[in-house]
Amino acid sequence: MQEISHDVVIVGAGNAGTALAAQLLRLGARDVALLDPSRTHVYQPLLSYVGAGMATTAQTRRPRSALVPDGCTWHTQAVASVDPDAGHLTTTDGTRIAYGDLVLCPGARPDWDALPGSRAAMDEAHGSTNYLPELAPKTWELIRGLRSGTAVFTVPDRPVPCGGVAYKPLFLACDHWRRTGVLDRIEVVALVESPTMFGIPQIDRRLERAAQRYGVQVRTGTSVRAIRAEDQTLETTAGELHYDLLHLTPEHRAPEWIAAAGLSDGAGSFITVDERTLQHPRHRRVWGLGDAADTHSSKSGGALRKQVPVVAYNIAAARMEQPLHEYDGYSVAPITTSRSHLLLAEFDRDGGLQPMFGLRDLARPRPWTLAFDRYLQPQLYWHGILPGRL
Template identity: 45%
Template sequence: MAPAPVDRSHDVLVVGGGNGGISTAALLLRRGCPDVGLVDPSETHWYKPLQNYVGGGLCDLDELRRPQASVVPPDVHWHRTAAVAVDPAAQVVTCADGTRIGYGDLVLSPGGQHDWSQVPGAGEAVTDGRAVSTYVGERAPEVWRQVQALRSGTAVFTIHAGPSSGRETVLKPMFMACDHWRSAGVLDDIDVVLVCDTGRIHPVARIEQEIRTHLAGYGITVREHTAVVAVEDRVVVLESPDGPERLPFDLLHLLPPYRAPAFLADSGLDAEGTRGYAAVDPETLQHPAHGRIWCIGDGADLGTARTGGGLRRQVAVVVENIRRSRRGEELQRYDGYTVGPITTSRSRLSLGEYDRTDRLTPSIPLVDTVRSRRVWWVVDRYLLPWTYWHRILKGRV
């Protein structure tokens, strides 16, 4: 039986219209790719790092979202639908609206997805306001409302080692809240608890040291080797080596559990140990079994922290490697660079840059970027958002 015909083909097809997808499409055009297609159903584009500042009362939602149509490069053919299957042998992507799109090379940048089902009751708690999360964009203002309203009681913040987008930046709303409570004179009346399911908050020793300094400064209790297993009414259910525990809370901020988009595993693009995320050579960003498929961002099993700073490096490598692979040249290598900006107050920030071996890789030589400073806060709050909208999404960085 002959294969079903395709409705459209592109020299390079990009799946996903977030940071990675849009900037890849834009850079491909700038590097001379004659025909770029984009598959993404989103109507709104979010600059997600600012969601934490919304939760800290330092930013409005309107500053971090724009119509998707305004950021898709005009010369990119935008398929306003979702990818539901990839056939690597036929080099075809099937979409939710039934469209079949052929490709020469395919760049997968679909991101990760919240999976509240992993923690029973958590999704419902965020929806009805019993819990909050800056990671849920539309609900981010609720974080600041509850922080302002809390004058005493127990505030619980969570961090976990599972796949997540910008994992360490979940510390931002906690530190900004503590700084606000200190300024309001109520911090001593609030029991702030950080629940961490491992023995370390960060894999890099120098960054861990900086974090611990500020945890101690605010008097935050750290519950190590403790996982959140459920949320019931205004009680968070924990599991530690000592057994289960029920901890009542007055404020609960959650880092969502994540999962990979289902079509990756359904299409056989994952591998043993990737937990449904796309298998990929972590240095060349090429799929190990399908040489015309490339994987970047939160949807790929890259063995490094999932951050926007890391994604910028990945985009440059993947665009260059598509060119090199077509010419039979040696592929460029991505060293796993990533960056986790952590606000330590409402006006200072630690800028930890590191690679997949947990080695510090500062962009500015001889400067301790991990040390919390006002200048890094200004960069993160104002310079990077401007760079994102005007440079990164246009393929200029």
């Protein structure tokens, strides 16, 4: 067995891991390693626009080799297990890597087992999801091809990356159907699991208004229990529903090896962390952030703008027994209400609006916020956020 060691080991070179590695190196860290088997980095927020014909798959991707910061070691193996008591992890090819500090940010993935029939429904001709990068173009094909019938969009009240963006495919599709003159012939249904559309009254009102404009039937308090792909039927808590187009937002979970290492509490799959310091409560050299961490706040790339600097600082602070910085629970949901307008919900873990720049009105649908989200934000991501400058 090959054995190596690094001062700081980061598992997952996605949004969180790449930005953290860059920030640690900027703070003077000398021996930082990233582990990620995937050769391609996907900017996930653009997938919503791929699913609406407003971006291409190529625009979401960059070779990871071009994004790993200078001075950082990239191991292309996946982590298979972690032994936090011994202070090392093992990769899928059997390499053992010892660490001074370990940061876990392997993201979250759809939990197909949580909803019977869901994976099969995505393989079938009428179902799709923007939450699998390879299926986002199919979402747009289905939307473009539908001239009449029933279109169903699910909005679960469960762990999902950037929960509110489940509304993006709904409103982008409705606007397309209206512009092409077929909206009147399509019954559009949003199955919303929570009691209101978003959970913050000001955002609820704006989403309800958008839904009314397109004649969307919003069925709140409705859970999907199973999908029968063979006859295009959803089994819900309010009865069965036939669909001609289904966009599914699947519940997500963290990788299994996290719970196997005893790093998640109870029945959950996500890494248990102190919601403020992002440190594991028992293993003080283990940290969690991003979609894989249980921070009791909504998972999003926007949340990482606040989480990454906290962990970058806290690793050194904990070693020097200094007070730790705290993540305040900030998160975002940019929601398109049409193909030309977007509202930006910024909120804290208690559901209070928390505008980062003090501009409360960003929560009102505007054209320039959509232009920012679609065109400027990806450039900031590649050139500012991932290199640790923002």
